[in-house]
Amino acid sequence: MPKLGMEPIRKAALVKATIDEIGRAGSLDVTVSQIARRAGMSTALAHHYFGNKEQMFLAAMRHVLSLYGAEVRGALATADGPRARLNAIVRVSFAAGSFRREVVGAWLNFYVLAQTVPEARRLLRVYQRRLRSNLLAELRPMIGARAVPVAEGVGAMIDGVYIREALSDRPPDGVGAARMVIAYLDGQIDHRVLA
Amino acid sequence: MPKLGMEPIRKAALVKATIDEIGRAGSLDVTVSQIARRAGMSTALAHHYFGNKEQMFLAAMRHVLSLYGAEVRGALATADGPRARLNAIVRVSFAAGSFRREVVGAWLNFYVLAQTVPEARRLLRVYQRRLRSNLLAELRPMIGARAVPVAEGVGAMIDGVYIREALSDRPPDGVGAARMVIAYLDGQIDHRVLA
DNA sequence: AAGTTTATTGACTCGTCAATCAACAAAAAC
């Protein structure tokens, strides 16, 4: 049976199975056995390719982040002008795909992981820095020095709105979520410094 | 040795130990044995009083929420006027106590729990509704109908800023965090509806 | 054809853990 060149295929299957299984369980409390079964192989093979469970989690996190990164690049490619590009960045964060059960599960659990696993924290930093620099590139021409705090604010608000929407009882409303962040942007861009 | 009236004492000790242990582990992956040892009793006694581990987690969540609720009430008691009261609500969310390792751990893990455990989700709703109604009480006199979306925005932003600050590499900056949310409030309260 | 690398798994080890139970002890109730 052994076909050669299985490694990337198996690894990809395990990454997908890990994300799906985290989504199903709603926590990191999933066994290698469950992941391996979903990916259609033995636990021994899963260990063979990833060494241990933590590596599987980290690979899953990398994958979620890279999907998000690709979506952002795609959205930016078709947006013209600073304001349109800002809106595009915001909207991507609340695209339907971001609210799939397994993606939500992954994000929430990555926050938990980031408390204690250095590599998870590093990956979270990558996400935050990338978002920040994307926002700054558009904000600086618009509002100069105030771009920095506003970019931080937008980043925080995206996370906060995302969590609320993801844990809401109703089906997530991506459009409403984006509108809320954009209202923040309006308020800040249009802002006169108060006495 | 059996002293009477131990139940509330033991339960309180277990709740505290549960929160501390979640903070130490950074996850819900803590054993009843660890909790019981920290609380100075046997695992059998912990089970005797709480039945199972999930009940311990939920009791811990209730406790964290009730502490937060008490802080909000305290802050509101000494604030005068809508704007001062809004600021007080925001500041309380970023008080030093909220950034203690074990409190952060509790919050992040409660989000995770809320995905799958109905009672955890219910408790999260209690927190959100209470915050929302506190905000609305002050915002309505100030901005009328726009109070609702602004209150939602403030709630989301508090959560988002909190998570960023809690997972930051530097020691948490509660004052800066509050400033960021207050800037959002300024932008919204001061807002003229745009064309 | 012999040796090496890659793919694959069943079986196993060693550990852990939630929950239960039987038993003991002290106070309260009767």
Place this chain on the structure above:
DNA sequence: GTTTTTGTTGATTGACGAGTCAATAAACTT
């Protein structure tokens, strides 16, 4: 003073899980 209630734990059960290992087999190398 005996029964009931409350507090308490050591020991045990029954289950599961991460990671290892030896063994098998196909493909590639020389």
